[in-house]
C-alpha cells in the first residue's frame with residue numbers, strides 16, 4: 001500500500017483535481033484506491049459522494065473509538081458506482097476538527113492510529129488536504145509515503161513551498177541537509193509557464 005498526500009497551502013493549484021483524476025485513473029487500472037478528503041470545503045467529496053455530510057472523516061479524527069471503516073463510501077458519479085474507488089469523505093464539520101483535537105497528545109498521529117484499523121486490501125490511499133498548514137495537514141504529512149505538491153508558477157504559490165517543506169521536515173523528524181526534502185529549498189524552479197498550464201478536470205465515463 002502506498003499513501004500519497006497531495007498538498008500545498010495555496011488554493012486553486014489543482015490538489016483536488018489531481019486527487020479526482022489520479023484516483024480515477026488508478027482505480028480504472030484495476031488498483032483498489034481509497035481517497036481521503038481532509039478539506040472542509042469538501043470539493044472532492046462533492047464530486048464523488050451523493051449525500052455529502054452523511055459519512056464523514058470528521059468523526060474518525062475527533063473520536064478515537066470511532067470505527068474508520070464505517071465512514072467509507074464507494075465513489076459514485078452521476079449514474080454509476082466507480083469500481084475500485086472508495087472515499088472517506090469530508091464536510092464543513094472539518095472546519096472545527098482542528099480546534100477539537102488541539103489539546104490531544106500526539107495530535108499529528110491521529111490519522112495514523114485510525115488507519116491502523118482500516119480493513120481490506122488497498123493499493124493506494126490518496127489524501128486531499130486543505131489550503132492551510134494546520135494539524136489536519138500535519139496528519140496527512142505524517143502518514144504519507146509520498147507527497148505530490150502541485151504548484152502554479154506564481155510568486156505566492158512558490159513562497160508557500162518553503163513553509164511547507166519546513167513543516168514536512170518537522171513532522172517527519174528530518175534535520176540536517178542530507179535528505180531530499182531539506183535539499184529541495186535550494187533548487188530554483190526551472191519550469192516555464194507553458195509546462196505548468198493548469199490541467200482542469202478530466203473525467204472518463
Ligand SMILES: Nc1ncnc2c1ncn2[C@@H]1O[C@H](COP(=O)(O)OP(=O)(O)O)[C@@H](O)[C@H]1O
Pocket residue numbers: 010011012013014015016017018043131198200201
Ligand atoms: N469541476 C470543475 N470544473 C471546472 N474547473 C474546475 C472544477 N473544479 C476545479 N476547477 C478549477 O481547477 C483549478 C484547480 O482547482 P482545485 O483542484 O480545486 O484546486 P485546489 O484543490 O488546489 O484548491 C481551479 O482553477 C478551479 O477553479
Ligand SMILES: [Mg+2]
Pocket residue numbers: 015016017039043128129
Ligand atoms: Mg481542493
